[in-house]
Structure formats: structure tokens, C-alpha cells
Amino acid sequence: MANLAVELRNVWKRFPGPGGEVVTAVKNVSLQIADGEFFALLGPSGCGKTTSLRMIAGFELPSEGEVFIHGRAMGKTPPYQRPVNTVFQSYALFPHMTIGENVAFGLQMKGVARQEIQRRVGEALEMVRLAGYERRKPKQLSGGQQQRIALARALVNRPEVLLLDEPLGALDLKLRKEMQLELKKLQREVGITFVFVTHDQEEALTMSDRIAVMEGGVALQVGSANDIYEHPNCRFVADFIGDTNFLEGVIAQVDSNKAQVEMMGGVSVWAHTPQRVHVGQSVTVTVRPEKMHIRSTATDVNQVTGLVTDIVYIGTDTHYGILLDGGQAIRVREQNYSAESRLLAREGETVSVRFAIEAARVLTE
């Protein structure tokens, strides 16, 4: 990558646990975040995503490894000397200051002239569509408004990188959706690198250019939303992002980057395999439910049969639960194009399910 805004190089973070034991929150994480990128750290709580963000901000120092911002090693640089600003989950607006004083705080610390501060605070409030709120106190604002003030307070300093720690977590669903789009638009406008922490996979897919999926302190996979959804590199990623089916089996045949996987009950499927596998190896095959089709006329190679156990109609789609001959359960999602497509099978009926080789993927871990 040409121009790196942030780089984490083999970063580890260990904390003393409550019982005197050592808790490793971040394990050998290396990330490269390009200039101007909207980058998401995605994972369940306790996966190390917030700790990673806090190490970029300087609130925590790595136990091992190094954090670079625009090529400069941060070492033990304190937060107030780093060219980054943070939007906190709880907003952390200063309750004893007005909105104007809150937004002006960073500029005052930098010693910017009064008139310049006034102008830039005005601009920043306009940017978040809260012009004229200077004299109010944070308590007088709604959650969504406070969130936008927190954003203005950080962006007014024109940081090299903006760090956002679950900034939409406290908002209700509708407002969150609005803010997702607004944040993304804002990021395009200001052109600043955004590093965004979230546990919400949909939020990460909606907003980010690239996503790092974290689990247990490890960055499992880094890539675009499309990459991660279509080509998950492990079971956790496939499971965490969207819905998927897992089929357990053993490699029977390998043909360059395709492999035949045999399962119980004489079922066998062909799947794409990015990693090297050998015959006899136990693997998992993942297939997204929307890539499998019931009574398909397509000439897809893979065909399995099973018993329809349940049908859930949810408007846009119908979900079919199917118990395969070998005893493994899968879910198939059919889009409801027309009245006919709404009911392709009945409960208790035996159906054939087809899917392409490219839709199936061999996972070794």
C-alpha cells in the first residue's frame, strides 16, 4: 500500500487480570490502514478491537510491537501528542462546558487564535448540522445530537486519523441507520482516515472500505466487505459475518483449487479450496443459504437431497430448513420473486438442493 495512515506491527497487549494472572487482550496483530480509508475493527465484545483502537489513540501502550501513524513510530507518545482524535462510545462530552467550549477545547489546547477558533467551531457545528447550539449544555441535547457534537469536537482539530469507538452503539436503530450513512458521507467529504470499532457486522459492511475481523485478540481476516463475505478464511469469520451453513466432511479428491468432500450418508460435494488440503483431511464446507437452490434447473455440479423440516416466510425471502441424507441440517434461502416462488416445497417433502462449486468453500480451521 502506497500511503499508510496507521500501521500496527506485531502488536501484543497483556493486562494483569483480577486474580493476578496475565490476560492477553491483543495477540500479535498487524494491520495496515491506508490514507483516507474507512476501516472497521469488527468482532464480538472482548475480542481486542477496542484495546487495539486505544493503542492507536495512546490510552494504552503495546506490551510488544509498534504502532505507526503516517510512518512515525508512536512509542510511548502520550495521547495529547498524537495526531489522532477519538469519538467515544459514551461521547464523553464535558458536562461542565457548553457545546461551544467543548468543540473549542482541542483548538484552545493547540493555542489557536480566538477568532480562528470561533470560525472553525462554527464551521464544525455547521458540518454536523447543529449550527447555533454553541451556548447549550450537553445535557440539553438528545443522544443523536450529542453524538454529532462528539464528532465535531474531534474533527474540528483536523486530525490525521479519526478513531471511533462504537460511536453509534447508544443510538436507536433508525437513528443508527441514518448516522451510518451520514458518517460515511462525512468521511468522503473530509477525506480523513476513519478507524471504526464495532460489534455490529451489518454496520461494518455498510460503512467500511475494509474490515478486520477480530476474535480472541487475533485479527483473523482483513479485507473488503465483499472479500470477507464471499471468501471467509475460517469458520469464525464465515459464521460471524452473515448466515451460513457448515457441512463437515473428509477430503476425497483434490483437483488444483477444487476438492471433493465426502460426508456421512454418501453425500459428497465439490468445493473451492484456497488453502492446500490433502486427501483424508477433515474439513468444513461453508455455503451461504442464499446460494443454494431448491428444485433448481441450473446445471450446478453439487446436488444434495434432504427432507424439508421447517419453512419460515419472512416477506422478501422464504427460509427452508432441510435435513440432509447424511444427517446434517442446512438452511436454504429463496427470494420471493413471484407468488409461485413463495412455496417451492412443503414440510415433510424430500427435495434436491443444488449449488455451484464457487458457492462452496473449504475451511480448514
Added chain:
Amino acid sequence: MSSAKQSPWLALTAFLVYFFLYAPIIVLIVFSFNASRTNIVFEGVVNQGPCGPFYWYCELFKNRNVIEATRNTLIIAFTSTVVSTIIGTMAALALQRYDFFGKKTSETALYFPIVTPEIVMGIGILVLFSAVFGWINTALALAPGQRLTMGLGTVIVSHIAFSIPFVTLVVRARLHGFDNRLEEAAMDLGANEFTTFRKVTLPLIAPGVLAGAMLAFTLSLDDFIITFFTTGPGATTLPIYVYGLLRRIVTPEVNALSTIWILVVLTVVGISQWFQTRK
């Protein structure tokens, strides 16, 4: 509150409690206007000299010993309040913020003096000071005029010591639920540790700090026991002085002095309460 009929015994008990709490104070104030020199019978309101009913108050201000004792009391109270507030607040912040080895123990040890009988503390401090001073005086072979003795200094040090736990207790109550992210936000926006404390932490905990300071001030102002054990020549405080007066003759001067005192303490406590309840 329910409007159900309450037992008359409850009302009587409440009356008696307040009666025994406040009757002595009211009697004390009334007797400060007594025409008699003794504190036994009220012989009508005094009307003597240019001050009229406030005769005993004026007599009080003519008394150089009272002026001297007041000065000592205020010096001790102000100094010990300032120092104990600073140390107590720092202790509260440290206990709130950090996990360190022996935290639980140091916390318990800090609050222990609050429940220790004051007489024990007083004797302990006296023994400690005499032993240390005696040792230093002998070791350095100081001449009688240069020797370390009990006085204002020892009183101030002991008052600082017993005020710190109270300040810490009050400030910690205020710190409970303090959002550490606010300090992080300040640092993130370019404020160093000191500026963060000055601009964000202190303004937010100021009501607690002021309430702690007021408490320390009143505690120092009317402390008798510890002062009694640690004072020396030229360091007589008001409580010690009043005690001395009582041993001779109780004139309404003592009542006048006590009345002024009650007013001062009430004011300080009132301000402290106001700060503590303010959001």
C-alpha cells in the same frame, strides 16, 4: 408521607430529642446576655457600657487572650484545611483510579483513625512527638532556646493527620461514578495531565473537594482532645482557652464566645452542605 394518625409517643420522642439537642444551645445563647456575672440565674438582659446588651461580647474583644486564641485557632484551621484537602483529594483520586499492591490495606488504614477514639490518637501523637523531639534534641545537643518543643507546628501537623481521612471520604463519594473517559477525551484533545486535571477533573469534583475542605475546617476549629495533647506554650486555641476559663469562673463571656463560635461553625457547615448537595 401517609396522613394516617401517628402515635403521640412518636411526637413526644421527637420533641424530646430535639429539646435535648437544642435546649442547651438556646440556654447558652440566652445567658450570653445575662446581667449577672454568674451563669446560674438569669437576672435580666445586661445593659452596661456602650455595647448595651452585647456587653459581654465587647468584654470578650477586649480580652487579649481571646484574640490570641482566636488567631491561633484560625491559623491552625486554615493551614491544616489547605494541606489536608490537597493530600486527601490526591489520595481519593489515587484510590479511585489505580489498582496497586496493598490498595485494600492502605484504604482500611486510611479510614481507621476515623473510628479510633480521639484520646488514643491524642496520646499516641503526644508520645510520638516527645520521643522524636527528645531524640533529636539530645542527638544534636541543642541549647534550651533551640530545642524542638510542642506548639503551633505540632498542633497543625496533628490536625492535618486527622483531617485527611475525612477529606478522602467526602471526595471519594463525589468521585463515585466519575467517567474516566472525560479525562481521556481531554488528553485526546491535546491537554496534558496537569491541564486535564485543571480543566476537567477539578471542576467536576470541586463540590466534593470544597465540602471536604469545609469538613476539615470545622473539625480543626472545635477540636479539643488532640489539640490538648499536642499544644504547647503560646499555642492555646479557643477550645483550650474556654476549658481554662471554666476551671476558674464561668462568666457570660464564655457564653458570648460560644455563641459566636456556633454561628461560625453553622455557616461553614451550611456552605459545606450546599456544595455537597449541588449537582
